Amino acid sequence: MSILLFNPDSDPALASQLARLLDAQAGVLEQRRFPDGESYLRVHTECKGRRCVILCNLFHPDERLLRLLFLADTLREMGASEVGLVTPYLAYMRQDKRFKPGECVSSRPFARLLSEAFDYLVTVDPHLHRYHSLDEIYTIPSRVVQAAPLIAHWIGQHIRDPLLIGPDSESEQWVSHVAGLAGVPFQILQKERRGDYDVSISLPDLEQGQQCTPVLVDDIISSGRTMLETLSHLQSAGLPRATIIGVHGIFAGDAYTRLTQIADVVTTACIPHLSNQIDIAPPIAEAVRELMQQRDTD
Known part of the structure; x- marks a missing residue:
């Protein structure tokens, strides 16, 4: 049956x-x-x-x-x-x-x-x-x-010369795993959170990645403040338009709109959303x- x-x-x-x-x-x-x-x-x-x-x-x-x-x-x-x-x-x-x-x-x-x-x-x-x-x-x-094998496969199919970036220490487990599977470099930044909407991110060391496409990977994208702060640093460093990949795209409030103004946003199909590209x-x-x-x- x-x-x-x-x-x-x-x-x-x-x-x-x-x-x-x-x-x-x-x-x-x-x-x-x-x-x-x-x-x-x-x-x-x-x-x-x-x-x-x-x-x-x-x-x-x-x-x-x-x-x-x-x-x-x-x-x-x-x-x-x-x-x-x-x-x-x-x-x-x-x-x-x-x-x-x-x-x-x-x-x-x-x-x-x-x-x-x-x-x-x-x-x-x-x-x-x-x-x-x-x-x-x-x-x-x-x-x-x-999700790491699925994300790594997607990166291999869609991103040229990626540099994976984790916005904080909690993202390291995701970023390092994806980077290892995809065979690409990665960096983990330092985050200080003072409140739900008050976040600061350390400046990345981008010497090795100046010619790379930055790819921000995290398990949960909620308010988007962490990603927005990171993207601001990447823009100031003159890097190409970044791609954000989230396992779970919650996108509270106007997070998705703000993120897509300065980056390409991709998520797994864990939460139904128009950003879903990873099965x-x-x-x-x-x-x-x-x-x-x-x-x-x-």
């Missing part, structure tokens, strides 16, 4: 790709909101004894989480043999430490909620800064799809198959 793939939120392109790659049937949902704002959800596809996969991109988690949990619970009540979650952007990973007394380390309660609702988890390059792996906070099997469906489908095979042998 084929896999059932449910897509409770609007990511039809990725859902269609995954359904084809997994030979899955698209599950039919009825969803709406009551006048008081509460959610109504109904599953129209028989799922008793079937493997169910939910594709739910959690880049706006507070808007999606309750409906996602309701769907997972309903599928179990209807007799699904397993319920897995595919979320290319895994939210609430950035708050991984209590910086001030009383702060919620939100990555941990969020992980408990998802671990209790699902049998396994597939995501793309979660923000693992102080955690070494998802296993530190998630209690279900997980697979992390790495993620094949490795995600492979990760789902691996987890299903693991469950079969356990």
